Amino acid sequence: CVEMAKKLGERIGTELQIPVYLYEEAATRPERRDLAYIRKGQYEALKAELGEKPEREPDFGPAHMHHSAGATVVGARMPLVAFNINLGTSDISIAKRIAKLIRARDGGYMFVKAMGVNLDERHIAQVSINMINFRKTSLYRVFETVKMEAERYGVPVVGSEIIGLVPMDALIDVAEYYLRIENFDRAQILESRLTVE
Missing domain, CATH: 3.30.990.10 (Formiminotransferase, N-terminal subdomain)
Structure with a gap:
């Protein structure tokens, strides 16, 4: 490339x-x-x-x-994953502090860019994240860190969103982490068995 x-x-x-x-x-x-x-x-x-x-x-x-x-x-470059995490607060300062904690340039996770933004129409704050290399820093690791930091402020995570396309492997990593499927093999994924002729 x-x-x-x-x-x-x-x-x-x-x-x-x-x-x-x-x-x-x-x-x-x-x-x-x-x-x-x-x-x-x-x-x-x-x-x-x-x-x-x-x-x-x-x-x-x-x-x-x-x-x-x-x-x-x-x-x-690796495919960029635009990943946003919504907080149950309208206090933008909390989202900004969490973004600063997780982004690479401020000593957080490598391959992560983040900023805090207001979603005025929804009355919530959001940690807006660009995952530059999801193979080196996983979505679930960043999500768990944001969730833990939000809890320190007494704020829940109320949702997340992927903007645009996302590599299937990024989501499989998340599923493997949260579902803890025993003896899981990616060859079990139906789409990995289908061929296009």
Whole structure:
């Protein structure tokens, strides 16, 4: 996937004349592994700094924004799991404290990005989580930590949600943990036995 990302990035930069930044596993610089680093300051800052600051030079393409397409990123990474945990409180400060505790940049779990948000229409707070690598940090581990921390504040977890697609293995890991099925083998999963012809 890394080679494919690099080839695609080079093609976009050369053929379409769009500045391309490689990120995650395809990154050419350690700081560019994190998409947030590349996006820092958003469009306006990138436009002003492109061609002026060496750290903002793209991996491929011109050192100026494309007139209609701007700039883009191309990367190779594990599937991201967008996972939100809803708290039985409208106190956003609790969600923010829990998010800070679990996210990697503040010393929490590796491969976890999180923030606390308000769901005004539901009158609850939410810990909004991006699981960057569910194989290295599991959903159930993060869920249990959020639940335990919420309980310290006297707040229940009232639900959770997956946003978008999720790899089946991420959910099987959760089922294995919570159901504690004895002698379970993933070959027992019906879908693993079906073939498409």
